[in-house]
Amino acid sequence: MELDDLRRQWRQPEPAATPAPLSAADLRQLLARQSDNIVAKLRRNAKVEMAINYALLPLALGMAGLAPVLWVRLFGGSLALTALVCVVYFHRKLGLLRHMSDPAGNLRAYLLRLTTGLRALIRFYYRFTLAMVPLACLLIGVMALTTTKKAVTPTKIWVIGALLAVLCAVIYLLTAHNTKRYLHWLYGQHLDRLEAQLRELDDVPAG
Amino acid sequence: MSAAPSADFLAALHDYQPLVRRVCRLYCQDADDRQDLFQEIVVQLWRAWPRYVPQPDAKLSTWLYRIALNVAISNLRQRTRRPAVVSVEDEAWHLTQPMEASAYEPEETAALYRAIDRLSDVDKAFVLLYLEDRPYEEMAEILGITQNNVRVKMHRVQEKLRRQLVHK
Numbered sequence: 227m228e229l230d231d232l233r234r235q236w237r238q239p240e241p242a243a244t245p246a247p248l249s250a251a252d253l254r255q256l257l258a259r260q261s262d263n264i265v266a267k268l269r270r271n272a273k274v275e276m277a278i279n280y281a282l283l284p285l286a287l288g289m290a291g292l293a294p295v296l297w298v299r300l301f302g303g304s305l306a307l308t309a310l311v312c313v314v315y316f317h318r319k320l321g322l323l324r325h326m327s328d329p330a331g332n333l334r335a336y337l338l339r340l341t342t343g344l345r346a347l348i349r350f351y352y353r354f355t356l357a358m359v360p361l362a363c364l365l366i367g368v369m370a371l372t373t374t375k376k377a378v379t380p381t382k383i384w385v386i387g388a389l390l391a392v393l394c395a396v397i398y399l400l401t402a403h404n405t406k407r408y409l410h411w412l413y414g415q416h417l418d419r420l421e422a423q424l425r426e427l428d429d430v431p432a433g
Numbered sequence: 434m435s436a437a438p439s440a441d442f443l444a445a446l447h448d449y450q451p452l453v454r455r456v457c458r459l460y461c462q463d464a465d466d467r468q469d470l471f472q473e474i475v476v477q478l479w480r481a482w483p484r485y486v487p488q489p490d491a492k493l494s495t496w497l498y499r500i501a502l503n504v505a506i507s508n509l510r511q512r513t514r515r516p517a518v519v520s521v522e523d524e525a526w527h528l529t530q531p532m533e534a535s536a537y538e539p540e541e542t543a544a545l546y547r548a549i550d551r552l553s554d555v556d557k558a559f560v561l562l563y564l565e566d567r568p569y570e571e572m573a574e575i576l577g578i579t580q581n582n583v584r585v586k587m588h589r590v591q592e593k594l595r596r597q598l599v600h601k
Contacts, residue, residue: 227598228594229591233564233566236564237451237455247447247450248475250443253443253446256472256475257476328480328481329481329500329503329504330481330484330485330496331577332499332574332576333502333503333506333575336503336577337507419508423507423553426553426556427555427577
């Protein structure tokens with residue numbers, strides 16, 4: 227039996243077990259359910275995270291402007307800056323996800339869009355996570371210097387600075403390694419599969 | 434996701450639901466997975482519907498095949514279920530039920546379904562469009578490759594199926 231033979235029976239009426247056509251009510255119910263598509267989930271999460279950062283922004287600015295202690299003010303300022311960077315990041319992420327989630331267009335173009343989109347997301351996330359490490363270390367340093375009861379000498383500043391730099395380097399390397407592994411675990415299989423499918427489609431036969 | 438589906442979308446879905454079901458049937462052997470994929474395709478169709486612009490030289494079915502295949506092949510759904518428990522043989526047996534007068538035994542159909550199931554997702558797209566009787570021109574449009582490439586790849590897929598059926 228060949229495909230041509232199967233073609234003759236392929237479009238025959240479906241077996242009795244096949245569900246009936248969807249009514250308007252069925253469809254409404256179906257559309258109300260949340261999609262388990264990864265891009266849809268990422269979009270939902272990005273929206274929630276962006277809302278959190280928007281809410282955090284005035285609080286952090288308030289802390290920066292009104293707190294009586296210097297390190298709390300600095301902490302507030304850094305937090306506001308981080309929240310602002312996060313808002314920009316999530317805006318870009320949502321734009322990218324919106325572009326990725328449009329399945330219209332031919333298969334090749336869609337696979338290409340998903341592959342480049344996923345790669346860009348991974349790059350975004352990786353760089354953003356790593357950029358947070360020195361910022362966090364700087365905050366710890368400022369907190370340590372402004373809260374100490376002992377006299378702060380230039381030597382002490384240098385020692386704390388050097389210790390923080392070493393700590394920052396170690397945390398940076400660990401974060402880089404773990405983030406890479408995490409991202410590979412999260413998206414790696416999807417990216418590999420999409421790239422393989424694209425190669426399969428692009429494979430131009432000889433002759 | 435709260436807006437009510439429009440009447441024209443409902444009408445289109447009513448007309449083309451069998452097409453979407455056939456795509457799901459080819460890509461998922463497990464009944465639950467098939468229903469999940471059907472749901473995902475319908476959601477994506479509904480989202481894309483406002484941007485669909487009817488054109489004299491473009492069929493609605495082409496647009497539907499594109500979205501259905503894009504969703505089925507990219508398969509960005511999270512796999513939480515165990516692998517298929519319904520065998521393709523059962524499926525083939527069901528499919529051959531209304532075909533009592535068919536010249537082929539259910540076992541032959543089941544063997545062909547097993548062979549199709551072993552193909553890659555991209556190859557299955559060629560099989561689906563071939564079974565759906567789409568001309569090479571439309572297949573090229575749906576898949577985003579040249580007609581010549583479609584012709585050669587279709588030939589390769591048929592060769593693969595033949596080889597699998599010989600070595601079964």
